[in-house]
Ligand SMILES: Nc1ncnc2c1ncn2[C@@H]1O[C@H](COP(=O)(O)OP(=O)(O)O)[C@@H](O)[C@H]1O
């Protein structure tokens with residue numbers, strides 16, 4: 001294993017430039033997430049790393065080796081596609097064995113690896129089941145086991161949870177993270193879901209329009225967004241006197257302390273918390289909206305209503 005380095009990668013489909021000077025290092029053993037809106041170029045980066053696309057400009061390095069033009073089959077990347085791309089009429093085991101058969105591994109070796117990765121992904125009891133007789137979550141485990149069975153240099157996961165319902169998504173991301181840590185495999189994870197990115201990653205690269213805007217740990221990305229795009233795409237944020245302030249860093253009170261006088265304009269009940277839009281009038285008479293969230297503490301919590309006057313405080 002070694003790290004993967006993208007150096008000055010740019011790429012256009014026909015005339016539309018979709019990647020613009022991408023510099024990125026994926027360190028050995030880490031899980032790095034590309035986070036950005038649909039169409040920003042995430043899958044194109046994955047395809048360049050996998051070798052399906054040779055970029056117009058720039059290089060892909062694996063350790064010391066320049067692999068920019070290597071064919072996909074010479075790179076040993078384990079890939080899980082958005083739609084899994086499994087063989088629906090083949091059994092779980094045959095799906096997992098597929099990459100190993102192509103690589104002309106011996107029967108005993110294939111048997112051993114299939115068992116090992118079915119065990120790791122909790123699929124042993126489904127060995128003979130056809131893929132089209134499995135649930136979405138089970139199919140995803142097959143796709144992951146198949147990608148891992150070839151013991152790749154790196155795991156590439158392209159929005160692997162997008163076909164799953166919300167509660168299963170949360171469970172599967174914990175499973176993926178646990179497996180990734182257990183075997184210590186270098187992983188590139190792609191998503192447009194900020195919660196997913198923040199909860200699963202060692203580091204996150206925030207992308208927009210073919211560029212990487214910021215790279216950092218999940219906490220850095222959330223607490224210290226460098227640009228307004230990153231601040232808004234990863235959560236909601238307020239911009240007060242040149243600082244990004246998160247809604248949960250603000251709270252409302254009835255006065256008594258020095259706060260900013262505001263009027264509650266809108267209330268959204270989100271279950272776990274309340275989200276308020278409040279408006280204040282600044283010195284020049286301009287109305288300014290802020291977003292404030294407060295945890296729903298149940299009966300003990302006194303909620304605000306539209307039209308209430310209140311004071312805004314910053315919790316630092
Ligand atoms: N094969 C292709 N031919 C032409 N344009 C493409 C092709 N694949 C992707 N694109 C365009 O390139 C941009 C980036 O796509 P993609 O890398 O798939 O973004 P993401 O994965 O972030 O949604 C999009 O505008 C998309 O429409």
Ligand SMILES: [Mg+2]
Nearest residue numbers: 042043044158
């Ligand atoms: Mg994509």
